[in-house]
Amino acid sequence: MLGSLFGWVSLLFEPLAFQVPLIEPQPRLKSESGIAIPVQGPWQDIITGHYAVPPVLKIHDRNSVVKWSWQREDVTQPLPPLIRSGLYSGYNDATDMKWMRGGRSVAAVYSALIVVINHTPDQPSTDKKITFAINRDNEVLHNAHTIEPLPGDRLAVGTTGQRPWDGILVYNMSEALPLVDESPVLQKIEGLRAIHALIWDEQGQMLWATGTDAAADGSDPVPAYGVIQGYPFDAETGLLSIDEAYRFRFPEYYDIDCEWGHGYSWWAGPHDLVPVPNERVLLVSNDIGLHAFDINEMNFTAEYDEVVEKYMPGFEVTTNDRHGINRQGEYVDLPQSDLKGFSLAPDGSFLYTQSLWRLFRGNYTSLVVDGVRHQIMKGNEIYRSRWFGDIDGWPKPKT
Numbered sequence: 001m002l003g004s005l006f007g008w009v010s011l012l013f014e015p016l017a018f019q020v021p022l023i024e025p026q027p028r029l030k031s032e033s034g035i036a037i038p039v040q041g042p043w044q045d046i047i048t049g050h051y052a053v054p055p056v057l058k059i060h061d062r063n064s065v066v067k068w069s070w071q072r073e074d075v076t077q078p079l080p081p082l083i084r085s086g087l088y089s090g091y092n093d094a095t096d097m098k099w100m101r102g103g104r105s106v107a108a109v110y111s112a113l114i115v116v117i118n119h120t121p122d123q124p125s126t127d128k129k130i131t132f133a134i135n136r137d138n139e140v141l142h143n144a145h146t147i148e149p150l151p152g153d154r155l156a157v158g159t160t161g162q163r164p165w166d167g168i169l170v171y172n173m174s175e176a177l178p179l180v181d182e183s184p185v186l187q188k189i190e191g192l193r194a195i196h197a198l199i200w201d202e203q204g205q206m207l208w209a210t211g212t213d214a215a216a217d218g219s220d221p222v223p224a225y226g227v228i229q230g231y232p233f234d235a236e237t238g239l240l241s242i243d244e245a246y247r248f249r250f251p252e253y254y255d256i257d258c259e260w261g262h263g264y265s266w267w268a269g270p271h272d273l274v275p276v277p278n279e280r281v282l283l284v285s286n287d288i289g290l291h292a293f294d295i296n297e298m299n300f301t302a303e304y305d306e307v308v309e310k311y312m313p314g315f316e317v318t319t320n321d322r323h324g325i326n327r328q329g330e331y332v333d334l335p336q337s338d339l340k341g342f343s344l345a346p347d348g349s350f351l352y353t354q355s356l357w358r359l360f361r362g363n364y365t366s367l368v369v370d371g372v373r374h375q376i377m378k379g380n381e382i383y384r385s386r387w388f389g390d391i392d393g394w395p396k397p398k399t
């Protein structure tokens, strides 16, 4: 009751608190040759995962006005028992969410499920229906952090575990299949630990993942390095393959004692892997900061301030406590630490969520327009927000 009253009040006031300028190509992009800037892109719409019990998925605009939302109370269809129990679990997770099928579907890590749901607000009879689901309240998937559509109605899921057999599971998410308790796994790709993000590369016909080469939790006798790995997709067999030529280790490994205390067992791990619109460049965040990876050069090409200068001007640290002493006893300042999610639009605006220092999530999302940062979705506990649209140069698979 109190919650819904507050929700109401914030809906009334948030849009008035500031007015974000209308979308226009930003000056720094206007003169760049050969890059078509969509003047009227879909870049008003943002999807945000709100952690809570139950969690809520929200599609909203740049002024935080929620246009569509989804949570378990919206589900009226009959569900198989394991799917129902996953939906009604005590998990508060709304960890990842992806625009799919031309915006008619949303894939998400929600409560103790992986779900694909309809987003057809103009068709109430199909809107909000679950069309695919897996229960992840088990040893393999309980920590799953990310999903990504692949061609042929396949869905890739990162297991986000620490063991050598962790990696990616691929499922058939066809709407023609009935919901079942345990969907068969089409393919299992092992060997990348702690996967936190996946992105489909249409041009390269490849699934890119970011994780670590050893256990990120410190349970292996060696430090874990961050890794970006590409898995080529064979359209004929419908299978991903493992090719060591597309496995790229970060230049260094890092302890995270500065944030979590001296001798903390976890190593810095990658959080999000995000394409630069219209460029063959991926940006990756980890517990320490940002790196750029150039796909044509097959190499890391920028780090930290260089990344912000080049790709995310207007990025600002969100709290003033992100500093301390690392394992070597040196004082370090980590303004780019813990970027759990970020998302770049072709008009130059971008979103990011930085968790509160020594916590796992933030309490709003930052939106940067023309180099100026705004706070949106204030008061929501948030891990990620993404643009709800097809990123130019990085389209989701058509089917």
Ligand SMILES: *[C@@H]1O[C@H](CO)[C@@H](O)[C@H](O)[C@H]1NC(C)=O
Pocket (backbone or CB within 6 Å): 152, 153, 172, 173, 174, 176, 177, 186, 238
């Ligand atoms: C997925 O299921 C659909 C519906 O049964 C089927 O047509 C399709 O061939 C399946 N895809 C794969 C890769 O098994």
Ligand SMILES: *[C@@H]1O[C@H](CO)[C@@H](O)[C@H](O)[C@H]1NC(C)=O
Pocket (backbone or CB within 6 Å): 297, 299, 300, 301
């Ligand atoms: C990758 O870039 C680093 C410097 O950033 C350079 O030292 C190295 O030679 C490059 N490797 C390749 C394969 O180009």
Ligand SMILES: *[C@@H]1O[C@H](CO)[C@@H](O)[C@H](O)[C@H]1NC(C)=O
Pocket (backbone or CB within 6 Å): 356, 363, 364, 378, 379
């Ligand atoms: C987020 O949490 C921090 C730390 O508790 C607090 O200082 C800040 O006011 C909060 N911001 C919002 C928008 O709730």
